[in-house]
Amino acid sequence: MTAPLAPGATIGILGGGQLGRMSALAAARLGYRCHVFAPEADSPGMQVAAAHTIAAYEDAAALARFAAAVDVVTFEFENVPAATLAALEPLAPCRPGVGVLQVCQDRLAEKAFLARAGVPVAPWRAVHDEAGLAAAVGEIGLPAVLKTTRMGYDGRGQAVLRTTADLAPAYARLSPRPLILEAFVPFVAEVSAIAARGADGSLAVYDTVENRHRDHILDLSFAPARVPAPTAALARRHAGEVAEALGLIGVLALELFVLADGTLLGNEIAPRPHNSGHWTMDACLASQFEQHVRAVAGLPLADPSRHHDAVMKNLVGPEGLALWPGLLATPGMAPHLYGKAAARPGRKLGHANRLLPLGSLAGMADAAALAGL
């Protein structure tokens, strides 16, 4: 597939959550149909797609029918099994490809990749057994964070080790899955940058944003990040470099820690539209989802310029949903919901973007920046 996807063509999306839903909405704006493949019936993405398949990611026959029904395949989430994408690659163009998925599904591969791509990372060690954990702690020191190498997100599958007494219970809880020990990073801020890379190798990188988490789940993003300009520029450069090194066709988020001296350490790559890029839906002419669709469809990328400062607030669980009526009534607020049926605690149900005039966020106290959120 080298020619751009023609109007009316079908984009296949693996995964039916909010990222697939918002990608499908962006694809519709550009005249494409979407076909969502996911194991769950009535998923958010299926509610806005022209077609859907409800089947397990391991269902080879369903995957073959899906591949035959679409013009290109993408995924909304890097925890789709690599074997699924590997099964699809001979049948349909997959953007990004399985190689990208494999790097980003495994924290060991990801850390090694980041270092190769020139992004500094905190010290880390692979942990194969309990003795290996003790040895790794001896080398890296405490505090440190023990994580499963796979399927971790929103803080799941990890344990903070503060004293040697924490090692055994953490190992017992997380093993026998493959594990990684990472040095605890005394960061002063968490930032991320979203990079899109087109089929022609062109790059479009959004402004670096600052992220705040609550219970390990993203709570707020401030666009732009209130960090020194060289730090913000370096984060964007790193995101672009990672996209190039991956040979990505699509969108990725690079999450980084900012240390007190301004040093940036790479944390994670998410090779798809990312929660910390939701502000682009209202503060840019083209959102990260449109950018993703453009890349996957082989279209030219759009200008990623920001026309407003923005604060994005995640709506998580019943507590987040309780904010909805107030957000709808607040001028300057763009509220979004994902069509999920149950407001379970910890579930991301929507978000709201508060727009502010360009340049106003830098000098604004937190309380003012968050007014109405």
Added chain:
Amino acid sequence: MTAPLAPGATIGILGGGQLGRMSALAAARLGYRCHVFAPEADSPGMQVAAAHTIAAYEDAAALARFAAAVDVVTFEFENVPAATLAALEPLAPCRPGVGVLQVCQDRLAEKAFLARAGVPVAPWRAVHDEAGLAAAVGEIGLPAVLKTTRMGYDGRGQAVLRTTADLAPAYARLSPRPLILEAFVPFVAEVSAIAARGADGSLAVYDTVENRHRDHILDLSFAPARVPAPTAALARRHAGEVAEALGLIGVLALELFVLADGTLLGNEIAPRPHNSGHWTMDACLASQFEQHVRAVAGLPLADPSRHHDAVMKNLVGPEGLALWPGLLATPGMAPHLYGKAAARPGRKLGHANRLLPLGSLAGMADAAALAGL
């Protein structure tokens, strides 16, 4: 229905064209499902809706099932039969209601209504037969425009009368349908204003825009209109007054002619999102489609402020589609396609919004305003 529609509720949309599609996309952003009812299979709206019914507007059983499956009914186009909405009104809340539809489906009722709502209109007469046409021409003079009273849009169902020799052929072509003769208005500009009216009676009116037609089809909208400020303000006031007088819950466009002396004459009411409001999708925080969904769902209306100047270009037929690749590659351009299969001449396939800094359009020559379009 007085309480706001809860997240996850279903909005029923009569009509499956681009206006229904863009309304469904806006509804999805707010967490609603849509159910599109239309006679045509695979219509643009159905491609992005959670459910659809393919049936004739006269199919009472299908309408009853539709009403039972949705929480509120709206329409995307005022040429949906009034009998359809009348059949639905006892079964589900209809916003707008059949009364609004009846006024706007009939040019005679519409002209009389506009005058009652305080909007000046050009002289007009009902035409019942050929002798009546001659009498009406005697009273109004020539040139004049003979139109069918119903089902006219994009210039269909009308004839310009310049000399008395034009009367007989025009009458022969347009009769036996009910007709109206309207004085030809020597306008210097055509403008429109989009007003939303909420279930609580609140109003949100977008900035007045200037419209240019080509072959009787909207070609360009300039936002804001380059007319004197009092003229633009009066057009907005009239749009709001018409929405109030109709008791509208939803969005309407009021089209007006501007005469050389600044006088405004009302032309048409479209009681739904309108082609001349597509610029709001990219130049405002909340589009006309979101505003329509908010009204229909009983939510508070959003701030209709404009954050950019904009020029909207319609993509009509094969000629419009040929512009698509260039528009995708133009910075500052937001391109939209509607998912229509065939690029027939005269068919609206999409549009593009060129954004410009606030205040720049007023002093800009046409060629510069249209650069890239």
